[in-house]
Amino acid sequence: MKTFFKLFSLTIALFSLPSFASITVTDSLGQHQLDSHPKRIVALNWDLAEQLLELDVTPVGVPNIKDYTTWVVKPAIPEGVEDLGTRAEPNMQKLAELKPDLILAASPQKDLIPRLQTIAPVLYYQTYNADQNSAKAAIENFRNIAAVVGKTDLAEQKLNAMNQRFADLKSQLETAFNGEMPSVAAMRFGNQTSIYLYASNSTTDYVIHQLGLTTALPQPAKEWGIVQKRITDLQHIKDGYVIYFGPFSDAQKAKLNKSMLWKAMPFVRNGHVNEAESVWNYGGAMSIQYIAESITESLLEIKP
Incomplete structure (x- = not known):
């Protein structure tokens, strides 16, 4: 009987483990650990907002949504997403009030990362610089972000x-x-x-x-x-x-x-x-x- 209860307890522990296990994710700075796949994500650059939307994930906040609709156009940002001001100087108070699980940042926000990290974990994705092919970087970042949100299969399909x-x-x-x-x-x-x-x-x-x-x-x-x-x-x-x-x-x-x-x-x-x-x-x-x-x-x- 004791053996049965030990096995039963071990089985329960094993099935419960994934809910507590962290996940390893990758950004342009290396590998990081997250407690789980985030649900409330802020995207501080248009390309990052676009990557999320294409993965069927709606960010809770994006900067300068009005200009996004003029210049980026597709994919459209759904109603209800909070406008966070400019990409270079996002509204930190609004951002904090959203209580995000994760913040995605790009090169225009790189100097803000220490401040952003006081609000939520930050992942940094750089797509555009003179030393890399921007298209290949965008595709790599798409795959990496898909892993963050648990949408790897969808990313490969797209x-x-x-x-x-x-x-x-x-x-x-x-x-x-x-x-x-x-x-x-x-x-x-x-x-x-x-x-x-x-x-x-x-x-x-x-x-x-x-x-x-x-x-x-x-x-x-x-x-x-x-x-x-x-x-x-x-x-x-x-x-x-x-x-x-x-x-x-x-x-x-x-x-x-x-x-x-x-x-x-x-x-x-x-x-x-x-x-x-x-x-x-x-x-x-x-x-x-x-x-x-x-x-x-x-x-x-x-x-x-």
Whole structure:
């Protein structure tokens, strides 16, 4: 009988153990221990909020939600998520009142980590710097965050689906361009005289190559994967295509289309320029797919 009770007690202990066992998680600083998979998570950068949402986890707080809806667009932030002010200076009082189990931070908040750690455990994920490929970093961080929230299987399903989507989009472009894939300069407007081109380590340049395209004006790696140039530098694109990302207002378009300098560009005269749907080029893993879809849709509208 004593043996039975010992075995019974051991069985109960073993089945009870997982609820008390910690989990090992990884961020850009190394490995850490958490008591359990967190439920109430604050994401202090848009790419981190995006990563959570794509894993079907709604953060309790995100900074600057209004601008997120303009620039990031997808995935949408559900109602009820607390706006925490700016990414660089989040509202610490609001953040503390949310009583988070975990705070996710990125490079704009790195100096705040000691203060944030007085509120809740902090995991730091750096996606954007000049020493790494931003797309590969975003995918690695997606996998690591999925492990934090217990969504590893979902993450792999989404990454596999994204790779299949790349193949589908590439096939569409090959058909549209009769197998002669164009060179493309992907950019944003700074103002009427300056532009931002995407660098070799950017998620956007990664997408261009995943689609079987080439980069019309290659740029060296930069921290955020963008290089500011004069708009006159675009004159070197003779036969290539130029895709510029929104948001870009009707008033801005009207002013641009009146510019003699712009109208003289070879790609403008050839009809090789188009706007692309607003996407966030500094986002998480799934934003890479949205960039690919945006570029493909824009190119298909101006195919030969």
